[in-house]
Amino acid sequence: VKLPSRTDEFVLLAVWRLQDDAYGVKIREALMTMTSQDWSFGSIFVSLERLTDRELLASRMGESTPVRGGRAKRFYRLTTEGKAALLRVRALQKDAWEGVSEAALALLPGNSG
Amino acid sequence: VSRPKTAPDAPPRLASWLMVTFFRRERDRVVSSLEEHELYSDSVAGDLEEVYFSLSETQGIAHARRWYWAEVIKAVLPSFNYRIGVMATMFASYLKTALRHLWRTRWYTAINIGGLGIALAMGTIALLYARNELSYDRFHPDQEQLYRAGMSIYFGELDVWESTPFPLADALVRDVSGIEAAARLTLLRARGVLAGDQRIEAGVHMVSPDFLSMFDFPLRYGTPELIDGSVILSTEEADRLFGETSVIGQTLQIELRNGEWTTFEVGGVARTIPLNSSIQFDYLISDRYYDAAFGPGSAVEWQPKSATASFVKLAKGADVEAVARAADAVGRANNVDQFLEGQEVAHVIPLQRLNEAHFSTLITNRILSPNGNPLSVMVIAAMALLLLAIACVNFVNLALGLSARRTLEVGVRKVFGADRGQLIRQYTLEAIVVAFLALVVGLGLAALLLPTFNATMGQHLSPALLTDYRVLLSLVGIALVVGLVAGSYPSFYLSRFRPADVLKSSLQFGGRSLVGKGMIGFQFGVSIFLISATVIMSQQLSHLTNINLGYNKEHVILQDLSRGLSQQSLDLYRESLLADPNIERVSGARAQMFGDGIDSALLVELDGESYTLPASKIDPDFLDVMQLRLASGRNLSLDRPTDADRAVLVNEAFLRVFDVEVDDETPFATTREGAPIIVGVVSDFHFQSLRNTVDPMLMYLRPESDFRQVLVRVTGHDLPATLDRMEARWNNVGNGTPFTYRFLDDAVSSQYVADSQNRRVGSIAALIALVIAVAGLLGMTSLSVARRTKEIGVRKVLGASGARVVLLFNAEYAIILLVSSLVATPAAYYLMNLWLEQFAYRIQVQLAIPIGASLLVGLFAVATITSKSLSAAVRNPVDSIRYE
Numbered sequence: 001v002k003l004p005s006r007t008d009e010f011v012l013l014a015v016w017r018l019q020d021d022a023y024g025v026k027i028r029e030a031l032m033t034m035t036s037q038d039w040s041f042g043s044i045f046v047s048l049e050r051l052t053d054r055e056l057l058a059s060r061m062g063e064s065t066p067v068r069g070g071r072a073k074r075f076y077r078l079t080t081e082g083k084a085a086l087l088r089v090r091a092l093q094k095d096a097w098e099g100v101s102e103a104a105l106a107l108l109p110g111n112s113g
Numbered sequence: 114v115s116r117p118k119t120a121p122d123a124p125p126r127l128a129s130w131l132m133v134t135f136f137r138r139e140r141d142r143v144v145s146s147l148e149e150h151e152l153y154s155d156s157v158a159g160d161l162e163e164v165y166f167s168l169s170e171t172q173g174i175a176h177a178r179r180w181y182w183a184e185v186i187k188a189v190l191p192s193f194n195y196r197i198g199v200m201a202t203m204f205a206s207y208l209k210t211a212l213r214h215l216w217r218t219r220w221y222t223a224i225n226i227g228g229l230g231i232a233l234a235m236g237t238i239a240l241l242y243a244r245n246e247l248s249y250d251r252f253h254p255d256q257e258q259l260y261r262a263g264m265s266i267y268f269g270e271l272d273v274w275e276s277t278p279f280p281l282a283d284a285l286v287r288d289v290s291g292i293e294a295a296a297r298l299t300l301l302r303a304r305g306v307l308a309g310d311q312r313i314e315a316g317v318h319m320v321s322p323d324f325l326s327m328f329d330f331p332l333r334y335g336t337p338e339l340i341d342g343s344v345i346l347s348t349e350e351a352d353r354l355f356g357e358t359s360v361i362g363q364t365l366q367i368e369l370r371n372g373e374w375t376t377f378e379v380g381g382v383a384r385t386i387p388l389n390s391s392i393q394f395d396y397l398i399s400d401r402y403y404d405a406a407f408g409p410g411s412a413v414e415w416q417p418k419s420a421t422a423s424f425v426k427l428a429k430g431a432d433v434e435a436v437a438r439a440a441d442a443v444g445r446a447n448n449v450d451q452f453l454e455g456q457e458v459a460h461v462i463p464l465q466r467l468n469e470a471h472f473s474t475l476i477t478n479r480i481l482s483p484n485g486n487p488l489s490v491m492v493i494a495a496m497a498l499l500l501l502a503i504a505c506v507n508f509v510n511l512a513l514g515l516s517a518r519r520t521l522e523v524g525v526r527k528v529f530g531a532d533r534g535q536l537i538r539q540y541t542l543e544a545i546v547v548a549f550l551a552l553v554v555g556l557g558l559a560a561l562l563l564p565t566f567n568a569t570m571g572q573h574l575s576p577a578l579l580t581d582y583r584v585l586l587s588l589v590g591i592a593l594v595v596g597l598v599a600g601s602y603p604s605f606y607l608s609r610f611r612p613a614d615v616l617k618s619s620l621q622f623g624g625r626s627l628v629g630k631g632m633i634g635f636q637f638g639v640s641i642f643l644i645s646a647t648v649i650m651s652q653q654l655s656h657l658t659n660i661n662l663g664y665n666k667e668h669v670i671l672q673d674l675s676r677g678l679s680q681q682s683l684d685l686y687r688e689s690l691l692a693d694p695n696i697e698r699v700s701g702a703r704a705q706m707f708g709d710g711i712d713s714a715l716l717v718e719l720d721g722e723s724y725t726l727p728a729s730k731i732d733p734d735f736l737d738v739m740q741l742r743l744a745s746g747r748n749l750s751l752d753r754p755t756d757a758d759r760a761v762l763v764n765e766a767f768l769r770v771f772d773v774e775v776d777d778e779t780p781f782a783t784t785r786e787g788a789p790i791i792v793g794v795v796s797d798f799h800f801q802s803l804r805n806t807v808d809p810m811l812m813y814l815r816p817e818s819d820f821r822q823v824l825v826r827v828t829g830h831d832l833p834a835t836l837d838r839m840e841a842r843w844n845n846v847g848n849g850t851p852f853t854y855r856f857l858d859d860a861v862s863s864q865y866v867a868d869s870q871n872r873r874v875g876s877i878a879a880l881i882a883l884v885i886a887v888a889g890l891l892g893m894t895s896l897s898v899a900r901r902t903k904e905i906g907v908r909k910v911l912g913a914s915g916a917r918v919v920l921l922f923n924a925e926y927a928i929i930l931l932v933s934s935l936v937a938t939p940a941a942y943y944l945m946n947l948w949l950e951q952f953a954y955r956i957q958v959q960l961a962i963p964i965g966a967s968l969l970v971g972l973f974a975v976a977t978i979t980s981k982s983l984s985a986a987v988r989n990p991v992d993s994i995r996y997e
Contacts, residue, residue: 024160041161042188061152068166071159072152 003092004056004085010034011047012086015057015076023062023073024048048076056082124165125178128185133158135189161185204542211543218518221511224892226551228507228885229595232500233555235881237588238566239497241559241574244584246485249389249471253329255426259467260433262423262440263476267454267725273463275422275476278415278449279403281462282321282423289439291431296328297321298392299400299421300480303675305368305849306396308354314675314851315350317367319400327426328392334361335381339399343380350395351382358382367396369406371676372849388573391470391481415447422480424467437464454723486867489570489874496878499639503882504551505599506632507889508544512603513629514896520610527612536608544600545593552592569873571866602628630929633893636886637970638933638940643879644966645941649958650872653949654865656956662861663798663807665740666707669857670825670839673705675850677819680751682846683732686823689842695828695835700738701820704729706800707860715811717789719771719782727800728811730818731762736795738826746775746793749814757816760792767809768794789813802864806953824857887973894922894981906990918986922978930974934967941966 004012014030015022024041027048031039051057062073078086133154161184169177215222253259262281263273279297286295299319306315325337333348344365351358354365360382366374377398386393403412407419427436437460444450444461453461465475471485478484526536560576567574578584678686678701687699704713706729715728733749735741744765750756759780767773773781773791780788789811797807827835840852862869898905905918941963949955 024156025163028160028164040187041157041164041184042191045157045188046191061156068159068163071155071162073159074153074156 003089004051005047007043007047008051008056009086009089011044011051012056012078012082016078016083016086020075022076027076051082052076054081055079056085122166122169122174124162124181128182129158129161131189132161132185135193207539207542208546210539211546214519214543215546218515221515221892221896222547224888225504225508225511225547226554228504228888229501229548229551229599230554230558231881231885232497232504233551233588233592233595234558234562235500235878236497236591237555237559237579237584238562238574239493240587240591241563241578241584242566242570242572243490243494245389245572245574246471246490249485250391250468252387252390253467255327256468257466258427258429258431259327260425260427260464261467261470261476261481262425263463263465264417264444264449264452265458265461265463266417266452267456271453271456271458273476274417275478275480276417276420277423277462278417278447279400279412279419279421280415280447281444281449282425284443284447285423285425285440285462288443289425289436291428291436291439292425293428294323294327294426295321296324296424296426297400297421298324298424298480299403299406299419301369301406302420303850305374306354306365307368307374308363308365311354314853315395317369317396317398318394319398319402319406321400324397327424330386330392331384332381333384334359335379337381339397340380341399341401342377343398344377345381345383345397346379347383347395348385351379367398368849369402370408373405375402375405389471391467391478393482415449417452420480425464433464437462440464454725489867489870492871493874496643496874499643500878500881500885501595503636503639503885503889505595506636507885507892508547508599509602510629510632510889511892511896512540512544512600513606514893514900516603516607519607523607523610524612527610533608537604540604540607541597541600544603545596548592548596548599549589551595552588556588570870629893633890633926634929634933634936636882636889637930637974638937640879640882640886640970641934641937641963641966642941643875643882644969645937645963646945647872647876647879648962648966649941649945649956650868650875650948652962653952653956654869654872657803657865657952657954658862660799660803660954663741663796666858666861668827668829669738670827670836670854671707671857671860672823672825672843672852672854674821674823676848677821678823678847679819680732680816682848683820683823686842686846687734689845690825690839693835693838695830696825696839697828698734698738698826700732700734700824702729702731702735702822702824703818703820705822707857711800711810715784715813717782717784717811719773726767726809726811728761728813730815730820731812732820733814735812735824738824739798740826741798742796744794744796746777746791748793749812751814751816756792757814758787759790760814761789762793762795762812763791764795764807764810765797766807767811770809786815803954804952883970883973886970887977890926890974890977891981894978897922898982898985902985905985905988906992909986909990915983915986919979919982922982923975926974926978927971930967930971934963934970938963938967 010031011027014027014034018026018030024044028039028041028044031037031044048057048059052059056079057076058079059074059076062075064070064072161181165177165181168180250256250259261275262277262285263275264277264281266272266274279299282295282297286292297320301317301319303314304317306313306317320339322339325339331337332345335345337345339345344367346354346360348358351360354360355363360379363379364376365379366376368374383394383397400412403419404410411419425436425440427433440462441460450461463475465473470476470478470481472487473484523536556579560579563574563576563579566572683699683701690696690699704711704727711727711729713727713729714725717724717726731749733751736743736748746762749760749762753760763773768775771781775791775794777790777792780790782789795812799807800810801808825839836854839854843852908918908921909915938960942958942960945958949958
């Protein structure tokens with residue numbers, strides 16, 4: 001099965017961390033905290049749609065809230081496949097990074113230098 | 114979902130709408146029902162809004178709005194890219210299919226592209242021509258405020274003159290409150306110019322100080338200011354005189370008055386003046402030289418005698434009516450209304466917008482460039498439209514004819530899921546592709562034909578105009594419209610087929626439809642009309658040349674003189690010329706008589722009424738040169754002292770209008786100069802164009818005044834050598850006036866230039882219409898023959914002869930031809946009678962002409978149909994029935 005992209009991976013992680021509070025605004029906040037970068041809603045929505053389409057995420061509509069002009073929230077949660085994908089990514093990363101220590105990386109002579 | 118009303122601090126509405134409407138890249142795959150769609154859009158908008166509100170609280174509403182817009186754009190742009198990509202792919206596929214189909218039916222495509230191409234070439238030229246004609250004087254930045262002041266005058270009839278009193282412009286800007294600036298333009302015709310060792314004769318324009326600031330004539334070199342002793346040259350004239358354009362500081366001499374030369378230094382060189390400017394000049398000098406040119410004291414006279422045009426610039430938003438009334442008051446205060454001979458007019462000083470001067474029917478331009486002919490613009494535009502219509506009809510007809518071959522294609526496309534809109538797009542695109550290919554052909558043809566057009570119409574349109582982006586854009590627009598118009602009916606017709614019918618082959622398809630027949634009828638009708646119109650125009654014009662003019666226009670050479678020639682000089686010149694055996698007679702006249710009619714007049718008081726009548730000073734030999742006949746009485750004679758200032762000759766029309774006697778003794782009227790007597794009557798001759806009948810006119814001697822024209826009757830033998838000898842002799846007596854000449858017969862036919870231009874355009878259009886229509890018919894017939902192969906076979910098996918089959922095809926079109934002839938004949942009859950009404954001497958429209966034209970078109974149709982159907986008719990039925 002295809003690996004999720006980096007963006008998708010972060011989104012999946014954000015949804016998992018947020019548990020029952022995983023909707024657009026919170027997911028964006030979580031991503032910004034995780035990566036210390038600005039995230040646009042456009043890219044997040046595209047990723048959420050893609051993951052929903054591939055059935056790594058499922059969604060349901062919540063109650064409408066007055067804060068957002070009476071509009072309802074859409075809450076996301078990981079499906080079984082979603083969890084499996086995250087686990088697979090984590091395992092792969094572990095394998096890939098095996099034996100590479102921070103110190104060793106810092107000592108490596110760079111090409112540009 | 115309930116939603117509160119939009120709060121004032123709500124996010125930008127346009128941005129929300131963009132987001133909800135266009136952010137849907139993969140939504141179609143995520144949500145399936147419409148309700149879910151809405152819910153989803155809502156949640157997306159809600160997320161954005163939540164952050165927006167918190168941002169507007171912490172960072173202010175402006176920051177929040179900026180953020181919101183940025184978010185929406187970032188979200189929506191990629192989805193736009195995606196949609197454009199999809200559209201491009203679709204378009205490429207349509208285009209490929211279209212090109213494939215056009216290539217498969219390449220002969221019909223060629224007929225279409227050829228026909229449309231010729232029509233579009235005509236359309237392109239018409240567009241360039243109309244654009245130039247309709248854009249006259251619109252390049253001045255303040256063109257809406259610029260007006261020309263004319264002057265009402267009674268001169269036999271009420272007229273408005275372009276020529277105004279010299280002091281008028283200054284008086285207008287001083288005394289009329291709505292006028293913020295005024296300028297004068299005075300034309301000195303045919304002045305001697307000396308530069309180095311070159312001596313030429315040219316028109317010189319004198320202008321008032323405000324001229325260069327009121328009008329937009331930018332300079333290439335120098336400052337736009339005319340000080341005494343400086344001249345501004347046009348680029349072309351600078352190049353002609355000095356061989357270069359940077360000529361500031363060079364000097365030249367201008368002969369402002371007979372023999373009086375003034376030296377000028379070039380102070381500026383103007384950029385090339387646009388073709389569509391009514392004001393054209395080569396030499397521009399200050400009109401402080403007015404008195405030098407016309408004599409001391411001229412500049413203060415309120416007389417319209419010197420060719421001075423006056424222009425005013427109205428203040429922004431000025432009331433034109435009020436300004437015109439005030440201008441009238443200025444005119445009346447200075448007695449300008451004395452030239453009206455007591456006639457009532459709306460305005461003594463009429464104001465006319467400068468950008469309307471080109472098509473003015475009020476004022477005949479003599480100082481400004483000659484008036485345009487709105488009829489020519491309309492004729493050419495109408496021809497172009499008719500040809501485009503004919504070519505479109507070909508496209509529609511051939512597309513319908515070909516539809517028989519495409520029903521299967523349509524059926525299969527529909528079975529595979531194409532909806533009707535998709536098919537319509539496909540077939541419309543085909544038409545647009547044809548139109549654009551035709552546009553390429555048309556542009557090439559237009560570039561090739563432009564010089565011919567310029568020569569025919571006396572225009573100076575440059576082929577470089579074809580690459581002007583505005584022209585190209587309008588042409589692309591026209592091609593697009595032509596493609597859409599021509600493609601719409603066939604595409605709706607084709608896309609209507611139902612797959613089940615098509616695939617079962619139970620469909621009866623068109624070609625015999627009323628629409629198709631109607632359109633072929635239209636083509637026949639237009640062809641018949643154009644042919645008839647052209648023939649009638651030719652007949653009328655040759656009728657005009659065959660009318661007895663009352664004089665002999667052949668072998669007469671006219672010399673127009675820019676300055677006067679005395680009786681003594683004429684006698685000297687005549688004596689030296691008559692030594693030449695190829696020169697028969699020599700005479701002179703004061704007025705130009707055979708262009709637009711006599712341009713001088715005499716005020717005559719007769720029976721208590723006063724009349725301004727066309728009149729001219731002549732030399733007694735005038736009758737011999739022109740070969741006029743004396744109806745009664747005798748010719749004028751220089752040998753009789755009383756003839757010098759009393760005797761006049763009149764024409765027969767004069768006697769018809771006025772009840773006077775030919776009497777050598779008794780004066781018949783009074784003039785400012787005295788009491789004239791009629792000594793002779795000449796038979797009527799057409800000194801005006803044949804649009805008019807002959808008006809009363811007078812001729813007199815008055816030997817002390819000057820001649821303005823020399824008329825020489827030659828034998829016509831050895832003309833070039835005769836002209837050379839004339840020139841040599843002229844230089845002895847001509848007092849420095851260069852030898853210029855024209856032929857009387859050319860001058861006469863120049864009265865009908867516009868008519869013969871229209872006839873030529875008409876005949877070309879008629880030919881093109883016929884060619885396009887015949888090509889279309891060719892295509893239609895071969896399609897119809899192909900479609901009916903089996904039917905022909907069956908008919909032959911049942912005993913029909915080949916001739917009978919050919920007749921069958923012809924009969925189908927005979928009725929159409931008859932109907933279109935019945936429509937085109939009265940149309941041609943009516944419209945051409947309207948055109949003929951402007952001529953006092955006109956032919957009767959004969960019904961034989963449209964009937965003949967119908968027969969001619971019919972002949973072409975029969976030849977076309979027969980040639981195409983013959984091959985099918987003689988084929989062995991065994992082959993034709995088996996062809997499936």
